[in-house]
Amino acid sequence: MVVRLVVVGPDDDALLAAALQLRTGEEQQRFAKAPAESFPLALADPARTPFVVLSGEDDDDGGVVGAGVLHAGAAASDQDPELAELLAASGEDPATAVLLRSFVVGADHQGRGHGTAAARAAVALAPVVAPAARVVVLTVNERNAPGLRAYGRAGFADVGRYLGGDAGPQRAMTARCGPATR
Numbered sequence: 254m255v256v257r258l259v260v261v262g263p264d265d266d267a268l269l270a271a272a273l274q275l276r277t278g279e280e281q282q283r284f285a286k287a288p289a290e291s292f293p294l295a296l297a298d299p300a301r302t303p304f305v306v307l308s309g310e311d312d313d314d315g316g317v318v319g320a321g322v323l324h325a326g327a328a329a330s331d332q333d334p335e336l337a338e339l340l341a342a343s344g345e346d347p348a349t350a351v352l353l354r355s356f357v358v359g360a361d362h363q364g365r366g367h368g369t370a371a372a373r374a375a376v377a378l379a380p381v382v383a384p385a386a387r388v389v390v391l392t393v394n395e396r397n398a399p400g401l402r403a404y405g406r407a408g409f410a411d412v413g414r415y416l417g418g419d420a421g422p423q424r425a426m427t428a429r430c431g432p433a434t435r
């Protein structure tokens with residue numbers, strides 16, 4: 254599965270419009286915010302980078318199949334002490350972490366490897382949008398089997414249980430990024 258991640262700005266009308274159409278399954282909505290909710294917040298916050306997931310190569314643009322947000326500094330100890338502690342316990346510096354959040358693949362496009370490929374690509378994108386980034390961290394609900402599976406296959410490792418947020422127990426997962434991983 255080939256995907257490309259494209260960072261979206263406020264003037265990218267066509268990509269924004271396509272992203273805002275993305276919907277997940279009804280029972281999945283508690284797991285992640287869709288772009289209709291996450292993108293306005295991200296576009297207003299310089300620490301957040303919204304991106305879309307395009308399927309296919311440059312010359313075979315299969316359209317927008319997913320979206321997400323990379324959020325620099327969100328796992329720092331003054332922002333999220335619980336996540337910062339999990340990162341520190343696993344040997345990572347929370348100040349160098351970028352949070353992958355609001356990551357979704359549209360319901361019509363799920364189950365074909367897009368989520369796995371896009372999560373892997375998000376790890377490569379993180380140090381491009383946040384040069385100090387050395388680790389990408391995310392939290393995923395313990396009952397979110399496709400999410401756990403996709404992140405694991407993309408190279409994320411479980412670093413412990415996270416009880417923050419309001420969606421029930423989550424797993425915190427990390428993947429190293431940046432110069433040392435190239």
Ligand SMILES: CC(C)(COP(=O)(O)OP(=O)(O)OC[C@H]1O[C@@H](n2cnc3c(N)ncnc32)[C@H](O)[C@@H]1OP(=O)(O)O)[C@@H](O)C(=O)NCCC(=O)NCCS
Nearest residue numbers: 281284285357358363364365366367368369398399400402
């Ligand atoms: C999580 C999500 C991004 C995965 O996207 P995707 O494109 O479907 O992911 P992939 O096709 O790469 O992989 C899904 C994996 O989960 C597996 N899977 C799907 N449903 C499953 C289930 N009910 N139980 C166990 N595994 C399941 C698939 O078989 C696949 O694994 P495989 O490649 O070994 O066969 C997508 O399901 C989604 O947007 N969900 C709603 C929002 C969400 O949960 N986001 C993540 C929040 S942290």
